[in-house]
Amino acid sequence: MKDFFSRYGVWILAAAAAIAVTLSVLSYFTSTSPLLENAAGIVTAPFRLAAESVSRWVEDKKHYYQEYNDLLAENEALREEVAELRANARQADRDREENRLLRELIDLREQRRDFELEAAMVLERSANNWTRTLTLNRGTAHGVAAKNMVVSSEGYLIGVVTEVGLNWCTVQTIIDTDTELGALLFRTGDVVMAEGEFALMREKRLKLTYLPSGTALLVGDYIVTSGLGGYYPSNLVIGTVESVETDDNGLAQYAVLAPMRDFDTLTEVFVIKSFDIVE
Amino acid sequence: MLTRRDIIIKWSSYGAVSLLLLFLCALTLRDVRVLGVNLFLPPLLVGVVASVEDTRAGVLYALVCGVLCDMTVAGTFPCVYTLSFTAAALCCSLLAKSVLQPGVLCSLAVTALTFFFVDALNMLALFFRDRAPFSAMLSLALRETAASCLLLIVCHPVLLWLHRKFTL
16 A cells, blocks of 8 residues: 555645646536535435424424413513503592592582581391391491481482491391381472381382371372481482372371382492581 | 310301301302392201200300391391290200201201291281281291201201211
8 A cells, every 4th residue: 555655646646636626627617516516415415404404493493482481471461461451440440439429429518518427338238038227337436326327329318327336337228117217298398207118128118107188199209308306317318209008997098118229239328427407 | 975175176166167157158148039038047057056966055056146146137126036046946956856857857847947936036026016917927937938948958968067077
């Protein structure tokens, strides 16, 4: 081998140089790839393709997970934003409701400057079927006392406070069987009595008794508190006349009153803590 | 024979379960009306506990329930639940010890008996105070009893399980 290179080495070197020069000249003067390079490219192309495919797949996966994580983060951020917007919307609803209540309260106070009112929420409605009471979240700590009257935000009579605790009170609604109130027929000024009756309690109605003879009651007539005796404020709307009936004994007439508010849907009420007697 | 500690745990459990049932009832059945009436749980608790426990314990439990109900639930007169629950527990206990074995039928019977006592007192009070029509009151009492008996589906197994846990 040593003899071979010492004998033909110069020729080999000259041939390699000639080939190199030839390829260089060819690559300079032609637009296609040189033959060897082209051949090498052809051979390696499938491998490159495979490598590129795998690389692209990995890159795709990388981007996929990257984007997935980004989307997750974005989704989380959007969820938080939605929750915040919803909370704001709820707060806005509450504020709007509070605003409405306060406006009503202001109106009520403007109408009846003699009232000292305490806003209250209904905590519970009577749990048994024999009474119709409400439990409110206001008590002696808020200045509420027994026999205080309770009205709706519109000023309609709801009932009378019968029991009071530190931060709660029980209200006997006007349809309870134990209710007896001095009332006035607003249109004529006739003095009558509004009282709860067992059979009517289920229908959320009460009874108007002691109708003066000759009283012409009309359906829809307003009945208000009389305020006589000074125990209760006057001119609070108890309800409207729904029908006029005759007693079982056929001797006396009574009217069925429909309260202005459905007690089952009440959530906020106002307790009249004190009032001036208006003659 | 239960030790003092066991007795305390047992009645604390009865108290806790009763309060839990009342709370769940108030939470879920507050606006539910069956046959036009609200379901009323306390008489069931009194009746079932009185029927499975011994007479003295049952009556004491009823007395406590009655006092608590009078303090928290509006009644037709101030001590209506204390009186009716105590009397009903006594009768339920006697009924369960002498006539019926504790079970679903017994629970139904004692529940009806407890409601009978409660509603009878309510009816008497309303009749003498307001001359309320008897037929309307009887109708309400029957509907209230029938509707509330549905709560036995939950109360009976729970209270019976509690009783067995501490006695067997």
